Amino acid sequence: MLNRVLILILAGLTLSSCGMLKRGTSPWEIRAKKETESAMAVTRSPNTANLSADEKKIQGALDIAYKDWKGVPYILGGASYKGIDCSAFMQVVFEDYFELKLPRTTREQMKVGSSVRKNRIKTGDMVFFKTGRDTYHVGVMINKEQFLHASTSKGVTISALRSQYWENVYLTTRRIL
Numbered sequence: 420m421l422n423r424v425l426i427l428i429l430a431g432l433t434l435s436s437c438g439m440l441k442r443g444t445s446p447w448e449i450r451a452k453k454e455t456e457s458a459m460a461v462t463r464s465p466n467t468a469n470l471s472a473d474e475k476k477i478q479g480a481l482d483i484a485y486k487d488w489k490g491v492p493y494i495l496g497g498a499s500y501k502g503i504d505c506s507a508f509m510q511v512v513f514e515d516y517f518e519l520k521l522p523r524t525t526r527e528q529m530k531v532g533s534s535v536r537k538n539r540i541k542t543g544d545m546v547f548f549k550t551g552r553d554t555y556h557v558g559v560m561i562n563k564e565q566f567l568h569a570s571t572s573k574g575v576t577i578s579a580l581r582s583q584y585w586e587n588v589y590l591t592t593r594r595i596l
Contacts, residue, residue, distance in 0.1 A: 470542070474541065474542045474543070477517075477542050477543040477596055478542050478543075478561060478562065480516040480517060481512070481516070481542070481543070481559060481561045481567055482561070483516065484511075484512045484515075484516050484567065485561070485567055485575070485577060488500075488503075488508070488511075488575040489574075489575055489576070490573075490574050490575060490576075491503055491569070491574050491575045492574040493505075493569050493570060493571045493572075493573075493574050493575075498510070498511070503569050503575070504569055505525065505556050505557050505558065505568055505569045505570075506521075506523060506524050506525045506528055506557055507523070507569075508568065508569040508575060509521055509528060509545065509557050509558075509559060510522075510523065512559060512567070513559075513595070517596060519595060519596075521595075525547065525555040525556065525557045526555060528545065528547075528557055528593070529547050529555070529557075529590075529591065529593060531545075531593060531595055532545070532593040532594050532595035533593065533594050533595075534591065534592070534593060534594075535592040535593065535594045536592070537589070537592060539592075540560055540563055540580075540592055541560065541563070541594070542560055542561060542562055542563070543559065543560060543594075543595075543596040544559070544560045544592050544593065544594050544596075545557055545558070545559055545560075545592065545593045545594075545595065546558050546559070546560060546566050546580065546589070546591075546592050547589075547590045547591045547592070547593070548585065548588040548589055548590050549588055549590045550588050555590070556568065556588070558578070560580070560592075561577060564579060564580060564581065565577050565578065565579055565580065566578060566580055
């Protein structure tokens, strides 16, 4: 009888916690936060020696975000590890890794922060693209040449800003960090 009661209590605790995991509380997210606080460089950056300590921290946090989310598929309207779209991914990155809240849509995110000239792009800047008549895309710069984003074809990935495709659809840059 006592065993049944214990089993029911344990089952109840287990079931009541399903779906209750808050972003930022999983073991990999806790590790990410700790690593972010002590990160001083990212291997993908060709020129970390010229970066300030703040830029190195930003780069470290973005590197961890990439490791945590790499390959998660693109799903329009998605906002989880099962699938995510570009603007939701920016919300997650900025909230979970920098403790900054962003609006939900790419168009709303384009209004946040300050405008930055393309030749002044820094690590952590958000880059925006006009990919169709009424469609936009967003990513975050991990260095002066590459950006992290949720790609419709590759899922969460890193792309070169200077690739012909992204050059042709580039729209603007915003700085919020």
